[in-house]
Amino acid sequence: xxxxxxxxxxxxxxxxxxxxxxxxxxxxxxxxxxxxxxxxxxxxxxxxxxxxxxxxxxxxxxxxxxxxxxxxxxxxxxxxxxxxxxxxxxxxxxxxxxxxxxxxxxxxxxxxxxxxxxxxxxxxxxxxxxxxxxxxxxxxxxxxxxxxxxxxxxxxxxxxxxxxxxxxxxxxxxxxxxxxxxxxxxxxxxxxxxxxxxxxxxxxxxxxxxxxxxxxxxxxxxxxxxxxxxxxxxxxxxxxxxxxxxxxxxxxxxxxxxxxxxxxxxxxxxxxxxxxxxxxxxxxxxxxxxxxxxxxxxxxxxxxxxxxxxxxxxxxxxxxxxxxxxxxxxxxxxxxxxxxxxxxxxxxxxxxxxxxxxxxxxxxxxxxxxxxxxxxxxxxxxxxxxxxxxxxxxxxxxxxxxxxxxxxxxxxxxxxxxxxxxxxxxxxxxxxxxxxxxxxxxxxxxxxxxxxxxxxxxxxxxxxxxxxxxxxxxxxxxxxxxxxxxxxxxxxxxxxxxxxxxxxxxxxxxxxxxxxxxxxxxxxxxxxxxxxxxxxxxxxxxxxxxxxxxxxxxxxxxxxxxxxxxxxxxxxxxxxxxxxxxxxxxxxxxxxxxxxxxxxxxxxxxxxxxxxxxxxxxxxxxxxxxxxxxxxxxxxxxxxxxxxxxxxxxxxxxxxxxxxxxxxxxxxxxxxxxxxxxxxxxxxxxxxxxxxxxxxxxxxxxxxxxxxxxxxxxxxxxxxxxxxxxxxxxxx
Numbered sequence: 001x002x003x004x005x006x007x008x009x010x011x012x013x014x015x016x017x018x019x020x021x022x023x024x025x026x027x028x029x030x031x032x033x034x035x036x037x038x039x040x041x042x043x044x045x046x047x048x049x050x051x052x053x054x055x056x057x058x059x060x061x062x063x064x065x066x067x068x069x070x071x072x073x074x075x076x077x078x079x080x081x082x083x084x085x086x087x088x089x090x091x092x093x094x095x096x097x098x099x100x101x102x103x104x105x106x107x108x109x110x111x112x113x114x115x116x117x118x119x120x121x122x123x124x125x126x127x128x129x130x131x132x133x134x135x136x137x138x139x140x141x142x143x144x145x146x147x148x149x150x151x152x153x154x155x156x157x158x159x160x161x162x163x164x165x166x167x168x169x170x171x172x173x174x175x176x177x178x179x180x181x182x183x184x185x186x187x188x189x190x191x192x193x194x195x196x197x198x199x200x201x202x203x204x205x206x207x208x209x210x211x212x213x214x215x216x217x218x219x220x221x222x223x224x225x226x227x228x229x230x231x232x233x234x235x236x237x238x239x240x241x242x243x244x245x246x247x248x249x250x251x252x253x254x255x256x257x258x259x260x261x262x263x264x265x266x267x268x269x270x271x272x273x274x275x276x277x278x279x280x281x282x283x284x285x286x287x288x289x290x291x292x293x294x295x296x297x298x299x300x301x302x303x304x305x306x307x308x309x310x311x312x313x314x315x316x317x318x319x320x321x322x323x324x325x326x327x328x329x330x331x332x333x334x335x336x337x338x339x340x341x342x343x344x345x346x347x348x349x350x351x352x353x354x355x356x357x358x359x360x361x362x363x364x365x366x367x368x369x370x371x372x373x374x375x376x377x378x379x380x381x382x383x384x385x386x387x388x389x390x391x392x393x394x395x396x397x398x399x400x401x402x403x404x405x406x407x408x409x410x411x412x413x414x415x416x417x418x419x420x421x422x423x424x425x426x427x428x429x430x431x432x433x434x435x436x437x438x439x440x441x442x443x444x445x446x447x448x449x450x451x452x453x454x455x456x457x458x459x460x461x462x463x464x465x466x467x468x469x470x471x472x473x474x475x476x477x478x479x480x481x482x483x484x485x486x487x488x489x490x491x492x493x494x495x496x497x498x499x500x501x502x503x504x505x506x507x508x509x510x511x512x513x514x515x516x517x518x519x520x521x522x523x524x525x526x527x528x529x530x531x532x533x534x535x536x537x538x539x540x541x542x543x544x545x546x547x548x549x550x551x552x553x554x555x556x557x558x559x560x561x562x563x564x565x566x567x568x569x570x571x572x573x574x575x576x577x578x579x580x581x582x583x584x585x586x587x588x589x590x591x592x593x594x595x596x597x598x599x600x601x602x603x604x605x606x607x608x609x610x611x612x613x614x615x616x617x618x619x620x621x622x623x624x625x626x627x628x629x630x631x632x633x634x635x636x637x638x639x640x641x642x643x644x645x646x647x648x649x650x651x652x653x654x655x656x657x658x659x660x661x662x663x664x665x666x667x668x669x670x671x672x673x674x675x676x677x678x679x680x681x682x683x684x685x686x687x688x689x690x691x692x693x694x695x696x697x698x699x700x701x702x703x704x705x706x707x708x709x710x711x712x713x714x715x716x717x718x719x720x721x722x723x724x725x726x727x728x729x730x731x732x
Contacts, residue, residue, distance in 0.1 A: 003031035029076065032094055036106035039142035040578075041072060043135065043571030051269065051564040051596040061269065061597040068599065074588045075578040077112055103206070104144050111578060118581040120148040121164040123233050125226075127218050127250060128240030129170035129194040131561050132264055134184040135570030136240055137198050140166055141206040143574060148210075167230075169214035170195040175520040181563045219249055228704045231257040236580055238573060239263045251276065251284040255629060256708060262576055264569040266561055269597040271569040274606070275576055275589045279630045281606040286629070302390060302472055305410040307538055307546045311554045314533035317382075318517060318526065322436045326512035328352055329359050333504045333511065343494075353497035359512070360502055368438050368446055369455050375433035376459040379419055379426065383536050385464045387416040393472040414540040421453050425535055430456060432529035440512050445525075519556035530555050565596055616721050618655020625723065632708070632727035639702065639730040643669060643691055644684040646728070650713065656721060660712040666696035668709070688728055705731050 004027040011022050048068065055063045093112040102108075107116050122145050126136055140146065148164040174182075174189050174197060184201035185194075195213035203209055216222040237254055239261065241247055247263060254261040254276060261276040263284055276283055299305075300313050332338045342349045365371045396413040398406040407413040420426050431452055435445035446452065517526055527548055534555075535545040546554070572592050579588050590603040609628035616623055637649050643661070650656045661669040668691050669683055670676055683691055689700040692707065700707065709726040 003027050033076075033110045036109045038107055038110055039139045040571040040574035043139060043567045043574070044070065044072075047564045047566075047568030047571065048596060048599075048601075050567070051562075054562075054564065062599065064599040070601065072575050074584075074590070075575050076110070077115055077582055107143065115578065115582055116144065117148075119578070120144045120146070122146065122235045122577070122581060123164060124166045124577075125230075125234050125237045126166055126168040126240060127170075127237065127246070128242070129168050129198040129213075130172070130178070130240060130242065131181050131563075131566045132266070132570055133168065133170060133194070133240035134182045134198050134201075135566050136238055136573070137166070137168065137202040137211065138184065138205060139570055139574045140211075141202040141209040144206070144208075145577070146210040147206060147208040165210040165212060167212045167214065168195050168199060169216050169218060170198075171215050171217045177520050181561055181566060183563070218246060226253075227701070228257070231259065232705070234259050236260045236262060236577065238577075241265075248285050254278070255283055258630065260580060262573045264573050266565040266569055268562065269565055269595055271565040271592075271594045271596075273569055273572045273576070273590075273592045275591060277586065277589065277606065279628070280586045280608065281589075282609045283629055286607075286610070303411050304537065304541050304543065305412055307534070307543055307550075308554055310534040310537040310541070310543060311530065311546065311551055313537055314530045315517075315555045317533055318436075318515075318530055321378075321433075322440055322515035323517070324514075325355050325359055326440050326514040328355055329512050330514070332356055332501075333507055339498070349494055350497070353494065353501070357497055357500050360507070361500070365437065365441055365443060368434065368443055371434040371437040371441075371443065371445070372430065372452055372455045373459050374437055375430040376419070376456050377461065378433055379417075379429055379536075380461050380464075382533075383417040383540060384419075385416075387414045387540055388464060389466050390414065390472055391416075392466050412541050412543075415542070417536060417539060421456055425532055425539075427453060427456075428528060429532035429536055432525040432532055435525045436515060436529055439515055442513055517556075519552050527552050527555070565594070568594060568596070612722065614722050616655075616715050616719060617717075618715055621655070623655065625721075627724045629724075631724045633711070633723055633725070634727050634729070636729045639689065640687045642685055642687050646688065647684070650711075651716070654713075655716060656713040656723070657716055658711055658713055661726075662710045663692050663696045663698070663707065666692075666698075668692065668695050689730070700730075702730060705729065 004022065004024050007022045007027050048064075048070070051061075052064060055061050093114060094109055104116055107119075111119075124140070124145060126133060126140075129137070146164040146166040170193070172194050174185050174192055174194055176187075176190050178194075179185055179187065179190075182194075182198075184198045189197040193213070193215050195215055199211045199213040202211055214225075216225055218226065231253070234257075237250055237259055239247055239250060241250075242265075250261060253259075255278075258278040260278060261284065263274045263276065265272055274284060275281060299309055300316070304310050304313065335341075342352055363374055365374060391413065394406060394413075396407055400406055417426075427449060431447070431449060434452065435447075438445040515526075518524055519527060531546070531548045531551040534551055537543075538545050569592075572590075576589060586608070587605055589606055591606050592601065592603045594601040609630060611626055611628045614625040614627075616625075633654075635646065635649060637645055641649075646661075647658050650658050658669065659671050660667065669680060671680070683695070686694060688707065688709075689702065692698055692700050707728045707730065709728055711723060711726050713721050713723055715721060
């Protein structure tokens with residue numbers, strides 16, 4: 001009230017001719033909220049301000065040179081003038097409890113007691129406990145999400161129920177590299193599960209915060225854990241993921257269970273948030289980013305021109321030499337039908353048989369010295385012999401059919417490398433490759449470069465004899481054609497390779513150790529090998545080399561993440577949760593795109609879902625169906641209704657004939673196909689749960705609310721009609 005009086009006096013003194021009156025509601029709102037500090041707003045403004053500090057320190061990116069205005073007024077509840085006003089006109093629901101200061105007083109001042117109570121009773125499923133996930137948990141704890149027992153409760157008895165919990169899942173363990181941006185973790189947490197450590201840290205922020213931590217991957221394999229009972233209790237899903245596949249799975253689950261989803265992501269200084277609301281907005285999967293461009297195979301194999309190409313080539317070499325090869329050997333030794341399955345692809349059969357012969361024969365080491373010899377020969381093969389062979393097939397002066405130079409533009413003629421034990425890069429390759437080869441065979445390695453160099457001198461390198469008539473694919477189409485050509489006339493070679501293989505019975509209990517790539521262990525030689533291998537390949541093609549740090553970032557597919565952008569997107573999502581708790585209309589919600597490098601933030605109203613309209617005639621009446629991806633054909637005819645009952649129901653209620661019915665990939669019913677009449681005679685008498693169990697081999701949980709079925713239908717006259725999925729209710 002006093003702020004309003006001051007504003008009126010200021011307006012009269014400074015703007016006596018102004019016709020517009022001072023907005024009393026706006027003044028009260030400003031007075032009430034201006035001194036409050038709430039976590040999501042602090043995260044957004046802090047992220048923006050923090051990036052400006054980094055710009056000043058680093059001199060990188062464009063600073064903000066004017067006042068920056070950010071508003072989240074759409075989060076605020078509507079103020080009803082006559083509701084619970086005190087003598088001074090301040091509304092009681094926004095007034096903190098004077099009897100005792102409470103940690104949520106600022107939130108009550110901004111949003112009111114009712115909204116704070118609703119926030120405390122939210123049931124949230126947070127998927128991911130990495131950079132964004134940690135920020136979300138911090139905000140939830142500060143906001144009082146899932147802390148109903150300690151929050152300001154609504155006065156109405158029906159609204160004072162307890163509840164609210166945050167369930168967080170992340171299957172990853174904490175790595176040391178996480179500590180620079182995932183601030184709930186400490187050095188002592190390295191090796192612990194992210195979800196456990198983050199939850200424990202969040203509880204320290206707010207002892208009343210109820211959070212349950214899991215370590216399950218969200219997907220088909222965890223549907224028994226995250227079942228319908230779990231989903232039915234949720235108010236919202238918040239994603240904190242780093243891959244599209246998991247987002248799409250959650251998106252489909254939210255559509256299936258009609259639950260809101262709040263998605264966010266970052267890439268360096270860029271960040272975005274998306275709100276998905278049942279029946280009101282499009283889904284995450286309705287519009288996706290284009291798939292990541294892959295490097296053409298011929299570029300990787302023969303014509304690299306960027307360091308990214310050589311790093312990917314080295315990464316592939318790592319997988320092939322130390323993981324996939326060992327896995328193939330283990331499969332051969334343990335699977336009785338391995339060779340039979342291998343025979344289904346003759347090209348890969350030859351390659352795998354050659355691999356098995358090498359890893360169980362010539363390349364099988366008995367000591368670390370044998371590993372050193374293998375690594376030295378590998379250098380000769382990859383960086384000398386193959387380059388010589390390529391230049392014989394495609395000499396530097398080669399021209400195309402029109403007389404133009406072949407080696408031009410991005411195509412660079414390579415140069416073979418001569419091994420030099422005094423060259424640090426050459427030696428590093430042998431050291432890393434030898435040690436990794438030793439790991440595969442369970443042998444003890446060594447870092448003694450002097451001893452390794454001494455052993456290298458003993459290696460006998462055979463003179464390379466180029467293969468006559470060797471062809472080189474100039475593009476991916478030629479490579480595919482050559483692979484198909486190679487598949488012919490291989491029978492005798494396959495039999496010869498099979499005959500040389502030792503029998504699995506001769507190696508009972510023998511196993512190799514596949515090496516799983518781990519970028520964050522500096523002692524395991526993984527990044528050492530990929531860096532040396534990539535830079536040697538780069539030297540072949542006169543490409544600028546990369547440091548271990550750069551190689552680690554590219555090979556490990558590390559998405560650049562900085563704390564400023566992470567804090568901002570987490571804050572933006574949490575502001576949207578206030579709108580959800582209040583049940584606000586679509587126009588209040590916002591999708592956001594930001595680029596802190598240039599001080600740019602754009603908010604837009606989420607798009608509505610695309611609707612499909614279908615018109616058809618049934619029994620002389622014109623009918624119309626309008627539906628979106630959120631809609632289903634609701635069928636409530638009892639859990640024990642038979643397939644015949646379902647067919648009759650569609651005919652009587654909708655004037656439609658079910659032609660095909662499926663549950664997932666299982667075809668439950670079809671009017672067409674071999675033996676359809678005989679099968680249908682039995683299946684039409686089965687209840688829908690029995691039908692699913694019999695055909696799809698899935699035990700139906702009768703405590704579930706419904707089954708989702710796919711149906712292909714026609715009018716009774718045989719005209720095709722598009723319909724949404726069918727929701728068959730097991731509960732009335």
